[in-house]
Amino acid sequence: MVALLIVIAALAFLFILTIVYYYNKLVRDRNRVDNAWHQIDVQLKRRYDLIPNLVETVKGYAAHEREVFEKVTEARAMGIKAQTVGEQAQAENAITQALKTLFAVAENYPDLKANQNFLMLQEELAGTESKIAFARQFYNDSVMAYDTDRQRFPGNIVAGMFSGTFTPREYFEIEIAAERAAPKVQF
Amino acid sequence: MTFYEQISRNKWKSALLVSLFIAFVLLLGFFVGYIWGPERAIVGLIIATVVAVTMAITSYYHSDKVALAAAGARPVMREEYPYYVNTVEGLAIAAGLPVPRTYVIDTPAMNAFATGRDPEHAAVAVTTGLLEKCNRLELEGVLAHEMSHIKNYDIRLMSMVVVLVGIVVILSEFMLRMLFFGGGRRRGDGGGDGEGAGVFYLVILLLGLLFLVLSPLIAQLLQLAISRRREFLADANGAMLTRYPEGLASALEKLTREAVPFPRASKATAHLFIVQPFRKAGGEKIHRRSSIWDTHPPVEERIRRLRAMAGMEGMYTQAAMEARLRGEVPG
Numbered sequence: 001m002v003a004l005l006i007v008i009a010a011l012a013f014l015f016i017l018t019i020v021y022y023y024n025k026l027v028r029d030r031n032r033v034d035n036a037w038h039q040i041d042v043q044l045k046r047r048y049d050l051i052p053n054l055v056e057t058v059k060g061y062a063a064h065e066r067e068v069f070e071k072v073t074e075a076r077a078m079g080i081k082a083q084t085v086g087e088q089a090q091a092e093n094a095i096t097q098a099l100k101t102l103f104a105v106a107e108n109y110p111d112l113k114a115n116q117n118f119l120m121l122q123e124e125l126a127g128t129e130s131k132i133a134f135a136r137q138f139y140n141d142s143v144m145a146y147d148t149d150r151q152r153f154p155g156n157i158v159a160g161m162f163s164g165t166f167t168p169r170e171y172f173e174i175e176i177a178a179e180r181a182a183p184k185v186q187f
Numbered sequence: 188m189t190f191y192e193q194i195s196r197n198k199w200k201s202a203l204l205v206s207l208f209i210a211f212v213l214l215l216g217f218f219v220g221y222i223w224g225p226e227r228a229i230v231g232l233i234i235a236t237v238v239a240v241t242m243a244i245t246s247y248y249h250s251d252k253v254a255l256a257a258a259g260a261r262p263v264m265r266e267e268y269p270y271y272v273n274t275v276e277g278l279a280i281a282a283g284l285p286v287p288r289t290y291v292i293d294t295p296a297m298n299a300f301a302t303g304r305d306p307e308h309a310a311v312a313v314t315t316g317l318l319e320k321c322n323r324l325e326l327e328g329v330l331a332h333e334m335s336h337i338k339n340y341d342i343r344l345m346s347m348v349v350v351l352v353g354i355v356v357i358l359s360e361f362m363l364r365m366l367f368f369g370g371g372r373r374r375g376d377g378g379g380d381g382e383g384a385g386v387f388y389l390v391i392l393l394l395g396l397l398f399l400v401l402s403p404l405i406a407q408l409l410q411l412a413i414s415r416r417r418e419f420l421a422d423a424n425g426a427m428l429t430r431y432p433e434g435l436a437s438a439l440e441k442l443t444r445e446a447v448p449f450p451r452a453s454k455a456t457a458h459l460f461i462v463q464p465f466r467k468a469g470g471e472k473i474h475r476r477s478s479i480w481d482t483h484p485p486v487e488e489r490i491r492r493l494r495a496m497a498g499m500e501g502m503y504t505q506a507a508m509e510a511r512l513r514g515e516v517p518g
Contacts, residue, residue, distance in 0.1 A: 032283065039280060120269065127273030134281035137430070142283070 022149075022158040026166050029146040033169045036139040040172075043131045044079070044088075047095070050128065051076050054121045058102060061112035065105050072098040085170075092132075099125065136172045143169045193420065197340040201347055205243045208351045211401075212239035218397070222390045242354060250346035251302040251310055254459060257349070258300065259451045260290035260312040267291075271318055274327055275311060278334045281428050287311050287337060291318065296449035297442045300459040301333035302346045309337045316447060321438055324508055328435030331425035332461055338424070341417055345459055353456075355405050415484040422489055426496050431503045436493040443486045462486060 055069050075098045079091035103122070106112050113119075146169060150159040159166045213235045220231020246253075265272045272289050279286040287303065290312035297317040303309035311333045313326075321329065336342050426432035442462045449464040457464055463483045496502070 036283070043280075123269045123273070127270065127277065130273070130277040131280055134277045138281050138283050 018154060019158055019161075022155050023162065026146075026149055026155060026159060026162075029142070029149050030166060030169070033139070033142045033146050036135065036142045040132065040135040040139060043128055043135050044092070047125065047128045047132065048076055048080060050121060050125055051095075051099075054102070054118075054125065057115065057118050057121060058106060058112060061109045061115070062105060068098070068102050068105050072102055074098075096129075140172050143171050194340050197344050201340075201344045204344065204347055204351060205246070208246075208355070209239040209243060211355070212242070215394075215397075219390060219394070222393060223386070242351070246347045246350035247304060250350045251304065251308065251342075253353075254300070254302040254346050254349045254456060255290055255310060255312060257451070257456050258292055258312060258459075259294070260292045263289050263291050268318060270323065271313065271326065274323070274330055278327065278330050278428060281331075282334050282338050284309075284334065284338060287334075291315055292451070294447075294449060294451070296447040296464070297321070297445060298449055298460045298462060298464055299329050299333055300456075300461065301336045301342050302349075302459065303337065303342045304346070305340065305343060306337050309342055311337075314449070317442070320441060320445065324429075324431060324434040325438035325441065327429050328425060328431070328433075328438050329461055331428040332421045332435055333425075334428060335421040335424035336417075339417075339421065341421065349456055349459065352405060355401075418484055419489065419492060422493055423496065426493060426502075431508050432493040432496040433505060434508070436490045436497075439486050439490050439493075458483075 051072060055072055058065070059069065072095070075091060075094035079088065079095055082088040082091045106118070149155045150166060150168075213232060216231040216233075216235020216238070217228050218231070220228040220234075223231070263271070268289075268291065271291075275289050276286050284306045287301065287306075287309035288311075290310055292298075292312055292314045294314050295316040296314050297320060299311065299313040299317055301309060301311045311330060313329070317329065318326070336345070422435060425435055429435075439462065
């Protein structure tokens, strides 16, 4: 009788231990996903901060290319205002297109292309673009790890017990690989 | 999951390395003390314990500094090499790791390595030759390889090897030199205390022989730390990070083709680098057969495996990546 009680107690203890372990694992996964999402925002904000400087620098050499500046500034404002993920993605696309045009225009001004400040801003923007892509990639990787742990046994039981805590996270909308593979726009 | 297995294996091997090292030094201390006089064995043991523990702690906390200093690396700020620092920051985001410290080595040779005890205390170093001759995608490939070493905890093991095995190698070379060149002279210099000098010579002789016997074991220890699988794994994980295996493949090709000698790389640090450093000009090492003494797998094989990854799902196309290289901002 005592032996049986000990066995039952041990099993219960083991059960609780397993739950605690998988609960903590899921918390870690979920926090990483949220942190990764935040990381994308950090890089997007960095890009918003760089754009006015870039516009000012280019204006100094090519003041009459007003149309291009307007497009960039407009797209930036749209991105800052964006509420939903869909709006955000749309604005980011607009910014990307506008910047492409801006850099294409800059090609026509040799003095501008030799400007140290312009070169630095160009490098910073290119670096930030890469970081945005990497941050999205890490976000999707994190969601995948989270999903795997949520769906696999016994994580799925724990996730079911605390379904309010471990809500699903969405993958980043745009399939970046396909986007990169898209034919490039010629100016 | 193999990823986590690799991490725990690396931590386990690091601990094993330290244990072996401490055991070795303790044995040495006991041995030296005993030769001097059996009653002094315990003194030797105590001294050896202090020395071994100090060295083990040093190797854990300071191996990165030793490795960086040995390679002649200096820290760089964003202003000097913005695109290098940006690339490291970007890859740290992709890997979900803190940004490692960035260093450069001023040499036309092309190479890179990572060091540190864990991802929170990591550093990457690249040569200025590599920064000048590699394009952005190639640099990204190289740094992604190094980032994988950081994530895997390869850096802890590999850096500790630099210090601990380095000390043993230096000691062994020192002893052998004493044995062959110093011994005769020292006997003559002995002056009044001829007997003491004789004992000293005997100790050196025996130690030298001991090291001579142990050197294959030391080499074996190096092999343990630098298994070729580690490099293949870092290549593959790096390619997963950039989603573009061709970047690293073409960098490896360039690194081997333009084999510039890198005199600062020594036996103790060679295994750290992304490709085995060349000692002499002309790069005659490339076409020689691979041997068991190689610290790295053959570059051709690494390139072949990377190119085999290129067609995998989720990888970027060459056209898309080249567009990015031309400064066209990707979406």
